[in-house]
Amino acid sequence: MKLILQFLKPYRRLCLFNILAMLLDVAGGLLVPRLTADMINIGVESGSLDYMIGKGIAMLAVTVLSGAGALIGSWLCADLSAKIGQDMRNAVYEKSLTFSEHDFEQFGTGSMITRTLNDINIVQQSVVWCIQMVLPVPAVCVMGVGLAFAIDRVMGVLLIAVTVLIIVLAVLVTRKASVIFERLQRLLDRMNVVLRENLTGVRVIRAFNKEKDEEKRMRKTFEDYAETAVSANLLFAGLESTAFFVINICIVAILWIGGDRIGAGFMEIGDITALTEYSIMILFYIIMAQMVIILLPRARVCIGRIREVLEKEPEILDGEDSIRSPMKPAVEAAVFRDVTFRFPDADENALTDLNFICRKGETTAVIGGTGSGKSTIAKLLLRFHDVTEGSIFVGGADVRNIAQNELRSRISYVPQKAWLFSGTIADNLCYGNENASEREMRRILSVAQADFVSSLANGLDAHVAQGGTNYSGGQKQRLCIARALMKKADLYIFDDSFSALDFKTDAALRKALKEEVADAAVLIIAQRINTILNADQILVLDEGRIVGIGRHEELIENCPVYREIARSQMKGGGEVG
Incomplete structure (x- = not known):
């Protein structure tokens, strides 16, 4: 609720107009029975056509005003809901932009899309329901009971008793229903997980001949959901039947007790019509509010999921003293000094004790086996992660002391995918x-x-x-x-960005690239030896460590790991040189 109020706060005036429109709608709805009663009690009894025409015009005016209140209220409510949804989506998106790669992985792409679209849609719909169905209940109850007391004190007490009874029943049913719907939401999430696993892992399932086992697991999940959904539908059916039963009992009580009060001279016939309308209107709003409240656990789950994103503290933040203005150009575009990095919750380092420099006008290449940490170097430079030990300098300043926007404005990046x-x-x-x-x-x-x-x-x-x-x-x-x-940019990073090119296109591109970015530093992360043959310096990574650094010819002579990579890629496995 606190989260909703936070997003409602900028629209206090719009909320006030919503309340005023709602009160106009409710007041109009309650005044029509009063005017009907006067028309019966005075107009019909006296036979005055002028009086009845006057009351008819008044009823028409009140109905128009009530309809206008309902129409304006619906429009304002939709506008408020749309603005809240827009603000929530912007907040979730802007928050996601501050996440490190590890932060983002904690939620997952699919979950973030669901939270941004589906969860916020449910919250928006809940706001509309609450404004249109729940918010009017206190006004209807107070005004309806007040008008009943104005007609007859005994009937007012009767209406209070009926109202209290239906509210107590609504609370009891809502508690039971909330448990069912919370379980239904959990089962829905479980069903989504199982379904996603089976669809994405269908090849693995077939490869291991596990179709029947997975079919049983799917059937059990679907059956649990179906049974709970049936319970929820039975509850709604019972609620609907109970509602009509209570309304009919209330009408019978009003007609019975009201008849006695008319016989005693305390009321007139038209008052019965008004009291019946008041009771039906009060009970209708309470029951509709109850149905909305029953559905709110799902919205509460969605609000919790949105709050998880908004309250998540990013791992990487700019400090108050971070450099935000453009920095002076430096010959050393990037410097790794004793850099060690370990992923959160990992047992071993992904990179260990890296030392190298990317200079402007030079091409630095990184090569190594799968999982050796090549792409992690690029992510550390862009500060998608922070180093565990050591320092990375860009433009002469530690990247942790540079505002992320300023840092990334100096780097141009082509991702692996x-x-x-x-x-x-x-x-x-x-x-x-x-x-x-x-x-x-x-x-x-x-x-x-x-x-x-x-x-x-x-x-x-x-x-x-x-x-x-x-x-x-x-x-x-x-x-x-x-x-x-x-x-x-001062530094161009190409993370395995030439892998899908043929050798001729690869060579032509690298030649044109050298001329285009002659004044900048270039970092090429590659799998193919041919892509990095002419690099000014080549870093050879093995299990996160630099096991060789130098030009191609030097590494062929001095680095066994590089020599093995080169031999495996040369035709016929011949000598490389």
């Missing part, structure tokens, strides 16, 4: 430079050996599907490289 955003090729290139001209885009595409763009029907405006799935692996890599080159 080539990823393009949906839109057009031009849209993707503009990620590197928002103000880039068409001429500049075409020049950079030529450097990235992405000349195929000119042969596309729409050229730079060619459509890009989500993730770039409508392009081949090599085309995606070249477009990602072009996007990185659009950004002017």
